[in-house]
Amino acid sequence: MLPYYSITQDKGLTSLLKWEVDPDFSREPVTLLAGDGAARTIKLGNIIALLATVSDVSAVAAADAGNTGDGTLTIADPAVTTAAKEGVYTVVCIDPAADAGTFDVSDPEGKSVGTAKVGVAFGKQIRFTIADGANDFIAGDRFEVTVTKGDINPNAGKAVAWDPAGADGSQYPWGIAANAAEAQDGSDLDFGLIALRRQVLCFEKGIVWPDGVTAAQKAEALEALEKQGVVVRAA
Structure with missing residues (x-):
């Protein structure tokens, strides 16, 4: 009997993105905030947010x-x-x-x-x-x-994973990660993270939700994204 091998591949962008008006318009590069004690990882399909201008x-x-x-x-x-x-x-x-x-x-x-x-x-x-x-x-x-x-946040405008319980801007959905990216501990990733930002249609099955998110929080996030032109549908 011939040996059987199973290979698991990471999901590609087609598992998330159904349609976009134009890549140059619909996608936007963003700086990923440095890791704090460990690398900061974003997965393809994560909802991302931008840190607010002020820290408090x-x-x-x-x-x-x-x-x-x-x-x-x-x-x-x-x-x-x-x-x-x-x-x-x-x-x-x-x-x-x-x-x-x-x-x-x-x-x-x-x-x-x-x-x-x-x-x-x-x-x-x-x-x-x-x-x-x-x-x-x-x-x-x-x-x-x-x-x-309070004081101006020196990390304002940098991307982090969306956190519905955040209070520093991370609680407001800004886009969806079009690729996986990682910022090393103490070092911002200036190039490498691309967000789906406007006039795009995404598959709901491609969204990677944070642990513990509730159905109500999911609904609010999708509503906020749709107001920005990022529409998520079940199929």
């Missing part, structure tokens, strides 16, 4: 002393998105209702960034939820959210 951002909420409504505003974790600006955001009730209400959210420059509803999470620039209290809100009731940014 805090947000503190305070209710106006003159509010009629006694509901609370609770800051989420993470407290901000990468679009957050340093300064004071105002959250003002513009449409009161029994056990509810709608608030306009303005950035430190006074520009409206959206509306927040009582009991519904708000996630544009700053992230929070307003809870109803014993006394209903009235028009003009307000909160202030003060955003303070």
Whole structure:
């Protein structure tokens, strides 16, 4: 009987990429952050993220002393998105209702960034939820959210694996790795990692998910990618 050999090959790009408008437009090279104590490895199909500009951002909420409504505003974790600006955001009730209400959210420059509803999470620039209290809100009731940014992150803009529990920019999907890459301990990989970034169609079976990711986190990641033009389909 002749000997039998089994060979296992790494997956190729065709296992992930179904269609792209043009490689020169759809793909983008990115620097992979150096390993920290060991090599940092990215697999083909990993969702990748970029580190944020600042290493630490805090947000503190305070209710106006003159509010009629006694509901609370609770800051989420993470407290901000990468679009957050340093300064004071105002959250003002513009449409009161029994056990509810709608608030306009303005950035430190006074520009409206959206509306927040009582009991519904708000996630544009700053992230929070307003809870109803014993006394209903009235028009003009307000909160202030003060955003303070820390030191500039020297690794801003470098790629890491997407981490839904991150708070340094790694929690926001930016693209999908079109190849495997490895940055050695203490040394960035300036060339070698390519991301699928825009106007591409990918197979869901080609995505390599981080350990412990939930179905809800997967759905949120795919939604964020689709907003950037990276569409993932089951087949």
